[in-house]
Amino acid sequence: MQLNRKVIIIVLDSVGVGELPDAGHYGDSGSNTLGNCSRAVGGLKMPNLEQMGLGRLTEIQGVPPADNPTACYGKMTELSPGKDTTTGHWEIAGIVLDRPFPVFPGGFPPEIIEPFKQNIGRDILGNKAASGTAIIDELGAIHMQTGSPIIYTSADSVFQIAAHEEVVPLEELYRMCRTARELLTGKYAVGRVIARPFIGSPGSFKRTANRHDYSLIPPRPTVLNLLLDNGLTVAAVGKIKDIFAGQGISSSAHTNSNMDGVDKTLALMREDFSGVIFTNLVDFDQLYGHRNDPRGYAGALEEFDRRVPEIMRALRPADVLILTADHGCDPTTASTDHSREYVPLLVAGPGIKKGVDLGIRAGFSDVAASVARLFGLSFDTGEEFVTAVAQ
CATH class of the missing domain: 3.30.70.1250 (Phosphopentomutase)
Structure with missing residues (x-):
């Protein structure tokens, strides 16, 4: 087991990268949170995420495909039915649902x-x-x-x-x-x-x-529980503890903004422990996606991009950064609800190869399998990508 390592998972809440094949069943045909937002504002300025390879995942005005990406890049398909926060985060942690949570468009009985x-x-x-x-x-x-x-x-x-x-x-x-x-x-x-x-x-x-x-309490253990059971730390930032009803969480830090979430993530990266820092940055979704505000969404994306160099500098030799999302929430469509989309996958760190194309992953749970592998453990859901990206 690798004891001197942190895996930092940052969920850019709702930053989808294009409609999934079944998006039409959810009323989300044409949704592309990142791509449509970039066109609505005349282009995004995200040089750091651009260099990592974000522009290779979908057409983003202002963010062209990098010639030599500094991160491994891909996108992930959601296997679970639905497009909500809990479903997406649970799948990232290794739970693939076989039925959607109930919805009540006419109100509660x-x-x-x-x-x-x-x-x-x-x-x-x-x-x-x-x-x-x-x-x-x-x-x-x-x-x-x-x-x-x-x-x-x-x-x-x-x-x-x-x-x-x-x-x-x-x-x-x-x-x-x-x-x-x-x-x-x-x-x-x-x-x-x-x-x-x-x-x-x-x-x-x-x-x-x-x-x-x-x-709800997750129906079965996640990779977070596996880490705790093996003496590792799981530090939650933002609403992660709430999403998992406290299960598999060692500690939790409340946040009041995306930048507060980045600050608290950086503070945890400087602490002396091995395990996972699991961060949710909710402003993209809560403040801008649901309010159909592409200008605000674009500003939040560019603000996060400016913090990426700090995060990269804080990585220690064995640390790994995983940037992803949980669903889409296209601010340019008539709907104010989440959208059924692919989510980005960017993986970087001192011990990670550069420029590996991870393709289209079959499920968000590949993150869970990969996190387990990074700590010398195995998880029974998802396909790990560590073998492809480790130096």
């Missing part, structure tokens, strides 16, 4: 809503599929008058509860989420219950960084 209201001692507002910012604008004033939380969902398998922090204290909102999580089982077992706190006044509401996700 009385058998869920009625006991939920009884348990929280309040009425509710909403109970429909909606954009998070739009439904807060629509119902936020009534919520402030009545104290009734706003319940909504989306095309994803989520039960979301929005409440003003001055009307419903955060701890009470989190208790509401735990109540919902206990009710949403069996055929109602959505992937995530999400607390969506906001502040401000009518006409100027703003969601805060105090979001909290309550995921």
